[in-house]
Amino acid sequence: MHPQLSTASEALAWLQANDIRRVELVFADLTSVARGKILSRASFAETLGAKMPSLFLGLTVTGGEPPQVFKRIFPPMFPDMAMRPDWRTLVRDPLATVPTATVICDLEASFTAADGHCQYQVAELSPRQLLKRVLGRLQAAGYTARVAPELEFFLVHPQRNAEGGLQVAHGMSAQVPHIESSHDLASAETASSFAPFFDELWAACEAQGIPITGYGHESALGQYEVNFAPGEPLAQADAVFRFKRLTREIARRHGCLATFMAKPYLTEPGTGLHWHISLADEAGGNPFTATDSSPHPRIKHFIGGWQASARASMAILAPYAHSYVRLQRPDASPASVEWGYDNRTAAFRVPHSDPANRRVEHRLPGGDANPYLSLALMLGAGLAGMQQEIEPRPEVSDRPASSLANGSERGALPADLSEALAELQRCPIMTEVFGAPFIELYNMIKQHELHEQAADADFAIKHLLARS
Structure with a gap:
């Protein structure tokens, strides 16, 4: 990010000083697909933004347009919404041949819904702006947050095997490619065989200010994890959004595909995006730590907010029908809502740390x-837990967390996306975090995707492999 860029004049001066010829303007839709357009520098200097039809916030992951969305929310005339650049996010595109910059935008529009009864601000439906709203609520309560994601992905071969499934990508560092024929957990040699890919990815991250600190081979075939340094939540969400784009594009340039889909191989562990979260109060202290250095009740209440909304939150955290394969066959993934100290089998973990750095991991x-959306719900639900003093279930620090059968048990997770969506619509904490308009829109889009998937047995690989 460019924290020194705060005005349009400063941004234009930076573009000129760096001989930038084109500017890409993007925003994240509900699926976190990057949508937008590319302008010449001269055109960008005139407009300082762009316009896009509001319907782009109503699309499914396949680009489908659910009819209900245009009967209930978006007017059928497809009115425009303005893309307003966040100047702090203006960075060079390290992959473009022509000198190009890219900037993340917030969205502005006001319109009357198709049914004529409700007036909407498009910011109520924009994932990035929903996170900003939660951060404002957190600040009003006297807290700021720092977060650090751990993101996993798979590198796969572009050609499917004879059975139509995915194949593990071959290493690319030498004339004879490295072939991973069995589990190479934490293998430095296997990771090194993809050095050309990771070297270019790391350089691209440095160019865009994405604070990765390291990577390694994870527990599944072709699976890798990248760690990020702690940072401010909005900047970190921007970083993950950009990282996924860079990873997919650079992988294609090196002859393989990178995917973040939840469970590429049914017999292998799935793909996680874990978040470490800490808070600071207005005096700079850690509100999760008491004056005697012991855990403050707030940390349990924060977790209590997570547990109270966990079943509903899965509609956001496991956003596709395919996502529930990861939960139904969890391997190394949590399958219930238990919590514990330094227990990686639990959904909510309190890692070992000194009192000043006490944090929680989702x-x-x-x-x-x-x-x-993930960060918005985590911070919003945690704040609700502290404000309402929600007590969590007993901890499971000294034993593996149970894999409760899917169902209505308090500690069980939803069996599928339909169940999670039903929970989302009746959860007061999620309504407080996201607002009723967003939840209505999100439910319509996901219900449409469920119908799309029911008609296509190959839906996950066809549509989620390169987009999720």
Whole structure:
């Protein structure tokens, strides 16, 4: 990010000083697909933004347009929404041949819904702006947050095997490619065989200010994890949004595909996006730590907010029908809402740390989850837990968390997306975090995707492999 850029004149001066010829303007839709357009520098200097039809916030992951969305929310005339650049996010596109910059935009529009009864601000439906709203609520309560994601992905071969499934990508560092024929957990040699890919990816991240600190081979075939340094939540969500784009594009340039879909191989562990979250109060202290250095009750209440909304939150954290394969066959993924100290089998973990750095880790999100919506619900639900003093279930620090059968048990997770969506619509904490308009829109889009998937047995690989 460019924290020194705060005005349009400063941004234009930076573009000129760096001989930038084109500017890409993007925003994240509900699926976290990057949508927008590319302008010449001269055109961008005249408009300082762009316009896009509001319907782009009503699309499914396949680009489908659910009819209900245009009967209930978006007017059928497809009115425009303005894309307003966040100048702090203006960075060079390290992959463009022609000198190009890219900037993330917020959205502005006001319109009357198709049914004529409700007036909407498009910011009520924009994932990035929903996160900003939660951060404002957190600040009003006297807190700021720092977060650090851990993101997993798979590198796969572009050609499917004879059975129509995915194949593990071959290493690319030498004339004879490295072939991973069995589990190479934490293998430095296997990771090194993809050095050309990771070297270019790391350089691209540095060019865009994405604070990755390291990577390694994870527990599944062809699976890797990248760690990020702690940072401010909005900047970190922007970083994950950009990282996924860069990873997919650079992989294609090196002859393979990178995917963040939840469970590429049914017999292998799935893809996670874990978030470490800490808070600071107005005096700079850690509100999760008491004056005697012991855990403050607030940390349990924060987790209590997570647990109270966990079943509903899965509609966001596991956003596709395919996402629930990861939960039904969890392997190393949590399958219930239990919590514990330094227990990686639990959904909510309190890692070992000194009192000043006490934090919590949310381990439920899949790699296919929208980073803006994920952070919004985590921070919003945690804040609700503290404000309402919600007590969590007993901890499970000294034993593996149970894999409760899917169902209505308090500690069980939803069996599928339909169940999670039903929970989302009746959860007061999620309504407080996101607002009724967003939840209505999100439910319409996801219900339409469920119908699309029911008609296509190959839906997950066809549509989620390169988009999730």
